[in-house]
Amino acid sequence: AQKVTQAQTEISVVEKEDVTLDCVYETRDTTYYLFWYKQPPSGELVFLIRRNSFDEQNEISGRYSWNFQKSTSSFNFTITASQVVDSAVYFCALSGNWASGTYKYIFGTGTRLKVLA
Amino acid sequence: DSGVTQTPKHLITATGQRVTLRCSPRSGDLSVYWYQQSLDQGLQFLIQYYNGEERAKGNILERFSAQQFPDLHSELNLSSLELGDSALYFCASSRYRDPQSNEQFFGPGTRLTVL
Numbered sequence: 001a002q003k004v005t006q007a008q009t010e011i012s013v014v015e016k017e018d019v020t021l022d023c024v025y026e027t028r029d030t031t032y033y034l035f036w037y038k039q040p041p042s043g044e045l046v047f048l049i050r051r052n053s054f055d056e057q058n059e060i061s062g063r064y065s066w067n068f069q070k071s072t073s074s075f076n077f078t079i080t081a082s083q084v085v086d087s088a089v090y091f092c093a094l095s096g097n098w099a100s101g102t103y104k105y106i107f108g109t110g111t112r113l114k115v116l117a
Numbered sequence: 118d119s120g121v122t123q124t125p126k127h128l129i130t131a132t133g134q135r136v137t138l139r140c141s142p143r144s145g146d147l148s149v150y151w152y153q154q155s156l157d158q159g160l161q162f163l164i165q166y167y168n169g170e171e172r173a174k175g176n177i178l179e180r181f182s183a184q185q186f187p188d189l190h191s192e193l194n195l196s197s198l199e200l201g202d203s204a205l206y207f208c209a210s211s212r213y214r215d216p217q218s219n220e221q222f223f224g225p226g227t228r229l230t231v232l
Contacts, residue, residue, distance in 0.1 A: 043205065043225065043226055044119065044223055044224070044225050044226065045152075045207060045209070045223040046223070047220050047221055047222070047223075050220065091160060093160075104175070105162035105175060107159060107160035107161070107162075108159075109159050110159070110160075
């Protein structure tokens, strides 16, 4: 079965602190994709990153970085020097093997990040 | 602004009724996806259409159906509505067929309230 666990329901940090959002996944597929989305208070979902199971390179985009570790089935998201505008709910998602014919796209329950000024 | 539009923004209806949610994808995008976000179930993928054909099904109830028209806009039909169908329904679009290989752009959502 496929599963995405975001154990942190809510995190509060003070502006300029670094914060890491955890994502642990379960899948039996050898080919899979992991995603992070941001949902700000306005409600729309914003795609942040996609990573396939064969690419374990960490990625950095500005203040955002992602650490993918297959050995621990984790795909963690770090925001460096957090800002108030980072306040949002962040979702981790797992996409199954498309070729298998049964498409699964599983979201975690989300982590609400509050960045205080 | 993602370029994906959804109408209406809000919808209030009664149990047992039927509603239609509409989505227009970004210009040039051939895939449309529907998602449901509720307090009970969280975010769930419902269904995907690619260039007018159903491509993948997720956790979509039999009371729900969707279609994509030749102009690529899509409609999600919800019938025999129940209180538990109250949720935010998102539409997303992407350029290509396989969602894992290309970015999805989300609309602002339609908030459905069933009384």
